[in-house]
Amino acid sequence: MARYDPGRIGHDPEAFDAFYREHVELIQRFVARRVNDPHRAADLTAEIFLAAIESANAFDPARGNPTAWLYGIARVVVSGDYRRAAREERANARFAGRELLDDDDLARSRDRLDAAAQQRALHEAMAALPEGERAVLELVALDDLSLADAADVLGIRPVTARVRLHRARRRLREVLPEAAAPDPDLPAATTTPMEAR
Amino acid sequence: MITHDPQRDDTFEDRLGAELRAFVAERPAPVAAAPVTKRRRATRPAIALSAIATTAAAGALLIPGGSPAYAVEGNDDGTVTIEIKDLADASGLEEDLADAGVKAVVDYLSPGKVCKDGRFDPAQIRTPIRQGFSSDGTGSLTVRPADFAKGTTLVITSAIGTHSTLTTIGVAKGAVGACVPVDAKLPELPPLPATKDGKLHEVKRGIAPGEGVPPAGEGDVIVQGSSAKGEHDGPSTSVSGTASGGMPEGGASLESADR
Incomplete structure (x- = not known):
């Protein structure tokens, strides 16, 4: 799998480099599915990797793969919870990702955001769902993860993920028939971006 | 924002990577872990699990189970x-x-x-x-x-x-x-x-x-x-x-x- 030890990315620049290169595009797309502003997307991308650096010690290779771990962090950062939880630790290590953007980057970012417009709409439609259910649906429907990977990201059992996905789909159909209609059943177990890596 | 410099061919991803890498380099290596006792080993998976389940991004907020x-x-x-x-x-x-x-x-x-x-x-x-x-x-x-x-x-x-x-x-x-x-x-x-x-x-x-x-x-x-x-x-x-x-x-x- 990985050629580096994710547990080391918090203090080993080489390990971090490899980890970053492998995931930066993935994370930018993850963010683009949830956030519509290129500047905020840049900030969040920086924050997600900062959060990973700061919590690398907690990475346990026995549980989940590094990508699942990073997705879990990304979810928390994007939802704003992380910012609240870690405000103090962050005070002296703040990066504004947006300051690193130039015009070319902005154009690329906008392309990425445009490509994800439909998914963002779906993401908004999910806002009304209870958190636990939404989390599973997001990862499966929005981020294209398998149920097993989604469970991995969330640290829940696959069977729990399955139940929540069912409930979320049912609920979403009530709220928004057209959004959930195309695929009411569980996704076929396919290769996911995560496993492919 | 950085004004566009035609001389530059790096991207946001490169620049962010460099900043983060520098940040990592400045961070102290973690203190060597205490000898792992049996008991500690036994409790560890649960902690790791919650770390994934919730934030632990900060290491500061461990909420075992739940949301x-x-x-x-x-x-x-x-x-x-x-x-x-x-x-x-x-x-x-x-x-x-x-x-x-x-x-x-x-x-x-x-x-x-x-x-x-x-x-x-x-x-x-x-x-x-x-x-x-x-x-x-x-x-x-x-x-x-x-x-x-x-x-x-x-x-x-x-x-x-x-x-x-x-x-x-x-x-x-x-x-x-x-x-x-x-x-x-x-x-x-x-x-x-x-x-x-x-x-x-x-x-x-x-x-x-x-x-x-x-x-x-x-x-x-x-x-x-x-x-x-x-x-x-x-x-x-x-x-x-x-x-x-x-x-x-x-x-x-x-x-x-x-x-």
Whole structure:
């Protein structure tokens, strides 16, 4: 799998480099599915990797793969919870990702955001769902993860993920028939971006 | 923003990578881990799991089980402590309680509504139900899963009043009917003196400081949590117990309004 030890990315620049290169595009797309502003997307991308650096010690290779771990962090950062939880630790290590953007980057970012417009709409439609259910649906429907990977990201059992996905789909159909209609059943177990890596 | 420099051919990704890499290089290597004892090894997976499940991004916020809205944590004595922080993700709480060995039905109602009476038959079980609350409006409840006989269900219902949120905890025998929301005027408990420390207070079910009612055998418990979350005039939390069925005839009430 990985050629580096994710547990080391918090203090080993080489390990971090490899980890970053492998995931930066993935994370930018993850963010683009949830956030519509290129500047905020840049900030969040920086924050997600900062959060990973700061919590690398907690990475346990026995549980989940590094990508699942990073997705879990990304979810928390994007939802704003992380910012609240870690405000103090962050005070002296703040990066504004947006300051690193130039015009070319902005154009690329906008392309990425445009490509994800439909998914963002779906993401908004999910806002009304209870958190636990939404989390599973997001990862499966929005981020294209398998149920097993989604469970991995969330640290829940696959069977729990399955139940929540069912409930979320049912609920979403009530709220928004057209959004959930195309695929009411569980996704076929396919290769996911995560496993492919 | 950086003005575009045609000489530059690096990208945002390159620049961010370089900044982060420099940041990593400045960070001290972690202190060598203490020798791993057997015991520690045994407890580790659970911690790691919660790290993935929740934040732990910061290493600062470990919420074993659950979501940011609540926590379900097993204790050494076989009891399970439920902490409710936000009235959200009721189904997640149900599932995590089921995982912890307690069948539960959780309903969070919209403001001014309660569940219609008579949706379940109260069960008589003996379990040390302890509850507490903190000044931030978080309510907690500790139960022993082993005491929940087959066919019994922990019923948690929250209703939002004008100044507070009322969380009713009951134990049902047999099936629990669906919650039919009906309009209700929620009892607003009188405030108790503020506490200084904002610590979690604990109240044993069946103690009625205000009303002088004898301990109610196996009654329901009402936890009245803070309106909190910035809605009204500041944190205020109270806990109160009643006999099953929802009529306040015996139990405990305690409130903290501090900061």
